Amino acid sequence: MLAARSLIRILRRSGAVGGGAAARHLSTATPSPADAADEVERKFAPTPRTLVLLASLGTPRATTFVDRYFDTLDHLLTTRDMWLRRRDARVELKYPMAAQDDAAPAPLGGVDYYHETGDWALIARVADLARLRAPYPAPAVPPPDVERWLERSGVHLFGELRTHRRRYVLTLPVGGGGGPQQHRVHVDVDSVELTAVVPDGGTARDGRATAAAHGRPYAIGEVLAYLHEHRPAHYAALGASGLLAAKLG
Numbered sequence: 431m432l433a434a435r436s437l438i439r440i441l442r443r444s445g446a447v448g449g450g451a452a453a454r455h456l457s458t459a460t461p462s463p464a465d466a467a468d469e470v471e472r473k474f475a476p477t478p479r480t481l482v483l484l485a486s487l488g489t490p491r492a493t494t495f496v497d498r499y500f501d502t503l504d505h506l507l508t509t510r511d512m513w514l515r516r517r518d519a520r521v522e523l524k525y526p527m528a529a530q531d532d533a534a535p536a537p538l539g540g541v542d543y544y545h546e547t548g549d550w551a552l553i554a555r556v557a558d559l560a561r562l563r564a565p566y567p568a569p570a571v572p573p574p575d576v577e578r579w580l581e582r583s584g585v586h587l588f589g590e591l592r593t594h595r596r597r598y599v600l601t602l603p604v605g606g607g608g609g610p611q612q613h614r615v616h617v618d619v620d621s622v623e624l625t626a627v628v629p630d631g632g633t634a635r636d637g638r639a640t641a642a643a644h645g646r647p648y649a650i651g652e653v654l655a656y657l658h659e660h661r662p663a664h665y666a667a668l669g670a671s672g673l674l675a676a677k678l679g
Contacts, residue, residue, distance in 0.1 A: 490596035505520035509671035630663040
C-alpha cells in the first residue's frame with residue numbers, strides 16, 4: 431500500500447464536481463456545468479513547515495474515498511492522459527484541456543490542465559475516443575453493473591486506491607477585467623493506501639499486504655507512483671508515449 435504517503439493538492443476552481451472533488455495541484459478554473467470542472471493542478475510533497483502553516487488555517491475538512499482506475503489492456507486511455515475512475519459510486523473522467531480550449535491558460539512546467547466530468551453521456555463515449563467498440567449501446571445512465579459494462583467494452587480495472595484527505599480552504603483576491611474577484615483555493619493533504627493491485631497482465635489482488643514498504647513522501651501523484659512500483663510495463667508505456675516527460679520534465 432502507499433501507506434503514509436502525503437501529497438499536497440492545491441486547487442483553485444469555479445466549476446463544481448459532485449462527490450469528493452479531486453484537487454491535487456495548483457489549479458485555475460472556469461465556470462462549468464454542475465457535473466464538470468476545469469482544473470489546473472500542481473502536485474508537490476509537503477514539508478514540515480508547510481504542514482505547520484496549513485494547521486494555522488484552522489480545522490480541515492476530512493474525507494475518505496476509494497478510486498478504482500480503468501484502462502484498456504494496451505493503455506489507450508492513460509497514454510492519452512485520460513483517467514477513467516470510479517470514485518465510490520460515481521464514475522468520473524479526467525482528460526487534458528486542448529491547447530485551443532478557451533479554458534486552457536498558458537502552460538506552466540509541472541502543472542496539469544484537465545477537464546473533469548461525471549457526465550455519463552461523455553464518459554460512455556470514451557470507448558470511441560479510445561478507438562474501441564462497445565459490445566452493446568451505452569445506457570442513458572450508468573448501469574448498476576457499470577464495471578461489467580466497462581469490462582465488456584475492453585476497459586479493465588488496473589488499480590484501486592483509498593485516499594484519506596484533509597482539505598484546507600483559502601480565499602484569495604484575484605484581479606480581472608471585470609474587477610476584483612475572489613477564488614477559493616483548496617489545499618488537500620492526502621494519505622493514500624493501495625487497496626488493490628493489478629499487475630501488468632495479471633488479475634487483481636489485495637494491495638494492503640504491501641503496506642509499510644512504501645511509506646515515503648512523493649510528488650508525482652499517487653497513480654503514477656503506483657504504476658511505477660507495481661505496473662512497470664504500464665509505466666513504461668506512459669514514458670514511451672511522451673506523457674511522463676510532459677508531466678515530470
